[in-house]
Amino acid sequence: MTAPVLNLQLHEGRKSYQAGETLSGEYRVASCDLGDLRAIEISVLWYTEGKGDEDLAVHYFERLSLDDSQVLDLERPRRFSTVLPNSPLSYEGVIVKICWCVRARLFLARGREVVEERLFQLGDVPAARAVLP
Amino acid sequence: MARDIKFYGKKRGDRRTGSRQMGRAGMGLFFGTFLLIGLGSLLLILFTLSIPEWRANHGYVETQCLVLDSRIAEQKSDDGLTYRPEFKLEYTAGGAAITKWRPSEVTGAYSSNRGRSERILGQFPVGQKYPCWYDPRDPNMVVLERGYSWFAWLMLILPAAFLTIGGGGLLLSVLRWGKSTERISAMSQQSTTRDLFQPPVAAGPKFPNVPDAADLTNSAGTTLAYRLPSASARWGLLAILLFCLFWNGIVSVFVTLAVRGHLRGEADWFLTLFMIPFILVGIGAVGFLVRQVLIEAGVGSTIVEIEAHPLAPGGEYDVFFSQAGRLTITSLSVLLVCEETATYRQGTNTRTAHRRVSEEQIFLREGFDIQQGMPFETRLRIKIPLRAMHSFTSDHNKVEWKLVVKGAVARWPDFERGFPIVIRPESAASEAA
Numbered sequence: 170m171t172a173p174v175l176n177l178q179l180h181e182g183r184k185s186y187q188a189g190e191t192l193s194g195e196y197r198v199a200s201c202d203l204g205d206l207r208a209i210e211i212s213v214l215w216y217t218e219g220k221g222d223e224d225l226a227v228h229y230f231e232r233l234s235l236d237d238s239q240v241l242d243l244e245r246p247r248r249f250s251t252v253l254p255n256s257p258l259s260y261e262g263v264i265v266k267i268c269w270c271v272r273a274r275l276f277l278a279r280g281r282e283v284v285e286e287r288l289f290q291l292g293d294v295p296a297a298r299a300v301l302p
Numbered sequence: 303m304a305r306d307i308k309f310y311g312k313k314r315g316d317r318r319t320g321s322r323q324m325g326r327a328g329m330g331l332f333f334g335t336f337l338l339i340g341l342g343s344l345l346l347i348l349f350t351l352s353i354p355e356w357r358a359n360h361g362y363v364e365t366q367c368l369v370l371d372s373r374i375a376e377q378k379s380d381d382g383l384t385y386r387p388e389f390k391l392e393y394t395a396g397g398a399a400i401t402k403w404r405p406s407e408v409t410g411a412y413s414s415n416r417g418r419s420e421r422i423l424g425q426f427p428v429g430q431k432y433p434c435w436y437d438p439r440d441p442n443m444v445v446l447e448r449g450y451s452w453f454a455w456l457m458l459i460l461p462a463a464f465l466t467i468g469g470g471g472l473l474l475s476v477l478r479w480g481k482s483t484e485r486i487s488a489m490s491q492q493s494t495t496r497d498l499f500q501p502p503v504a505a506g507p508k509f510p511n512v513p514d515a516a517d518l519t520n521s522a523g524t525t526l527a528y529r530l531p532s533a534s535a536r537w538g539l540l541a542i543l544l545f546c547l548f549w550n551g552i553v554s555v556f557v558t559l560a561v562r563g564h565l566r567g568e569a570d571w572f573l574t575l576f577m578i579p580f581i582l583v584g585i586g587a588v589g590f591l592v593r594q595v596l597i598e599a600g601v602g603s604t605i606v607e608i609e610a611h612p613l614a615p616g617g618e619y620d621v622f623f624s625q626a627g628r629l630t631i632t633s634l635s636v637l638l639v640c641e642e643t644a645t646y647r648q649g650t651n652t653r654t655a656h657r658r659v660s661e662e663q664i665f666l667r668e669g670f671d672i673q674q675g676m677p678f679e680t681r682l683r684i685k686i687p688l689r690a691m692h693s694f695t696s697d698h699n700k701v702e703w704k705l706v707v708k709g710a711v712a713r714w715p716d717f718e719r720g721f722p723i724v725i726r727p728e729s730a731a732s733e734a735a
Contacts, residue, residue: 221644224696
């Protein structure tokens with residue numbers, strides 16, 4: 170049995186955006202048995218990395234469950250689009266990092282999941298360096 | 303790649319996130335155990351204490367009992383011997399004569415208070431007849447005393463706490479089961495951002511996760527528009543004071559025991575030596591408290607005012623700075639500082655780490671005196687770096703900007719006072735437009 174493939178792309182392969190710009194892209198499911206599929210989620214979110222516990226907030230979220238007739242055509246690329254917020258901007262700190270990404274999650278039978286993620290930069294804040302005492 | 307349940311998740315930054323499914327299963331098991339303990343103890347208390355007591359007051363039938371004999375029953379427990387009064391009663395129930403040894407009341411609870419048991423025995427002398435009540439379902443159950451005992455009902459608080467924590471946690475685990483982190487986050491945000499599920503427009507605050515500057519602009523300045531509040535050292539002082547009281551209070555009990563032993567000539571050297579590091583920590587805490595009090599009391603008030611707030615990257619702003627007191631200043635400086643703060647759990651502890659990532663000195667003066675009633679005052683100009691990271695706050699992570707006043711005073715501890723500011727992620731040019 171071949172594993173389902175989740176193809177996620179940002180338009181024009183962009184990896185950097187400014188606050189207030191529109192982020193758009195598309196995703197497509199291949200090699201997936203319709204009987205296996207439970208739902209698809211697409212989200213635009215930021216999460217923190219570093220020393221602290223992870224914080225996460227979703228800016229855009231869309232879920233298509235098996236009941237949605239639109240899901241049936243799995244091979245057809247599905248588009249998404251959202252206007253990016255003013256904050257928080259991507260940040261490469263010393264103990265706090267803020268990462269933005271588009272995440273697509275495919276829910277399959279028996280609790281299996283397929284996850285694809287595309288990181289992107291929001292804003293152009295330079296990386297921080299620790300100040301030596 | 304399809305994922306089944308994994309024990310470990312991917313590594314992110316300094317942490318390993320762990321498997322989401324296993325984590326949730328573990329939480330479900332944890333709260334389920336709480337719920338079971340709560341249910342078990344609730345049933346135990348209800349069926350052994352609360353319900354029998356309620357039935358004795360409402361369902362028992364009155365008759366007359368002859369006290370044939372009485373005694374104090376003893377039971378060994380962790381607290382030593384416990385006692386309860388028992389009576390040999392003769393009574394008629396449903397036409398049948400019954401003779402039984404029974405405690406005076408229905409719960410039959412033992413108590414460490416022997417005097418209480420003796421008092422109850424004295425209330426029912428042998429050879430006398432008293433009203434008593436028997437259970438029509440089981441005539442062998444008879445009591446001389448009715449009423450309600452506080453512990454039979456107060457003890458219900460214990461299982462109630464377990465049921466609330468266990469039930470609530472289990473319900474949350476069930477509601478979250480099978481849901482992605484993103485979906486849970488979106489659901490929790492839905493209450494404040496009702497249009498979240500109406501893509502593509504995402505509604506919400508204009509600057510999400512940028513701290514509200516309202517608290518920093520509600521105090522008008524006398525020279526410039528806003529007087530910045532100091533990151534209060536008084537709460538820190540209170541925390542140190544409470545720690546000193548708590549720590550030294552406990553330590554003093556053991557020190558007293560050790561000293562009494564020495565005075566009696568029965569020195570406990572293990573206790574004495576064991577207490578030394580604890581005493582040193584206590585002395586250190588008191589010393590630190592005294593130092594902080596000296597700084598707060600001896601160094602006069604520091605005032606920082608600013609012409610506009612919140613600030614924007616690339617913006618230049620006037621700042622008014624005043625330092626009062628009667629001080630011989632070795633050096634006095636004002637810094638524009640950016641600091642990262644990360645809160646994380648380590649075992650059962652919650653720890654907070656700070657890292658300074660930007661520090662720009664905007665004022666320095668050395669070797670001068672400040673006279674009582676004549677505070678040192680000056681106006682400064684600060685420039686926020688054009689591509690500065692904006693102020694950021696989330697549950698466990700922060701990026702904070704502040705103006706820091708540092709002072710080195712002759713024959714006095716150095717001091718440092720912070721004045722938080724908020725930087726928004728919009729350029730000064732767009733803000734002006």
